[in-house]
Amino acid sequence: MVTQSIAGQAIRVRGLEKSYGKLEVLRGVDFDVARGNIFALLGSNGAGKTTTVRILATLLKADAGTATVHDCDVATQPAKVRESISLTGQFAAVDEILSGWENLVLVARLRHLKDPGAIADDLLRRFSLTDAGSRKVSTYSGGMRRRLDIAMSLIGNPSVIFLDEPTAGLDPEARIEVWHAVKELAGHGTTVLLTTQYLDEAEQLADRIAILHQGRIIVNGTLAELKQLFPPAKVEYVEKQPTLEEIFLSVIGGSDKSDVTGTTTGGQG
Template sequence: MTAESIAGPAIRVQGLEKSYGKLEVLRGVDFDVARGTIFALLGSNGSGKTTTVRILATLLKADAGTASVNGFDVATHPANARESISLTGQFAAVDEILSGRENLVLVAKLRHLKDPGAIADDLLDRFSLTGAGARRVSTYSGGMRRRLDIAMSLIGNSPVIFLDEPTAGLDPEARIEVWDAVKELAGNGTTVLLTTQYLDEAEQLADRIAILHQGRIIVNGTLTELKQLFPPTTVEYVEKQPTLEEIFLAIIGGDDESDATGTNN
């Protein structure tokens, strides 16, 4: 590992551009993610969130700009970048025929790690799945499957994890379960890049929030900094604190363009 990868930000994105024909998906995206923090990339469908993650995960090449993960340029050192990350997509990638423990053991074996059983048991305990570890995943609730999916992505202790719409389609109780798991990740020093279209999710989890709108980052800051962008309203000397939803809509002006491809970027 280089000195830069130790001292610099966990993720650095500068001038990232990506187009599909005439459709400009990313139009000069810039942001840094500090180590051990949760960074939320917030935007509506088609804003470019998934495209950004796919470039950072070396699954897609940018047309212009640079991106690095753990100090490794994703274009010039893709293998090193991949070794530094785990990616959890929008749908849980678990084998429903196997038990929760068997899923974890399988991934540990594929990564050629020592004592996969101990690794599986530790992760089951960490994600409050020990009691369900012997059950087939087909019997799990949505929140349990998602927690297992995140646990599987952590095998190998990757310093950076990408969570692309981790609570899409989950009920409120399951969402809270996933939120608790994500908070624990950051508490243990993992850097988390979270993409979401749920405003309350970004508000609950993120140390910093970047709003991606029509392929550009239009604001990037802490929740406190974003609230300062919204004029305070007072009623009978009581200051109204704006919600993140109000901030988001005020900034983008409600003029979101839909993705002509019909895909969620």
């Protein structure tokens, strides 16, 4: 298994175990997340990704093992941990009756922050939602809702954010919108732990990738390190046909916007 240095870690997990009756969900999970990095926890449905996130977010107690966020133990110092984290679940937690701006102002007021209007304006700008800020969220696309949800989770400037399956159920355009939002988070120094079952998502976003399988981390490293686990690539001529996603984005006007890979994709929607 590829390992990483323990210096400068925002999150440390050692020997994490969790069972529900006879079902062993986590069976000794170990990993570190460096400060300011995007860390992808990759695995199929039922692999234990959400359980891991819920333990780290102090919403669930582990049966064994330890986990710390900025050196604060999630089991014995939950209040301290909550001061520095934010969690965005699998479904957007936004109020559809309110506008995007009103959603952000509401959360800022609940956190007793000064000048909630200015905070809302800044986050709308950061996530390219200014033009839609006055509209009811019920009129937003899936990608816009998800970006607003992530923006809401940043109120209070948490240093660590957990994104649990952030693009589940989204169309190709919306997924790319969310990818840009996640890159924006890391660009501002936020540590991101991302769970996903999409291989391309982990490949595009993560500084490090850990594969969770049957309750254990079976590999952990950068994309380059993971590629070294396999035989060297052979150079062969293969006629490349466009993927369905590329066709879809091209048909709807893919020349208007660049995606995170550097190719052209569709507009925001």
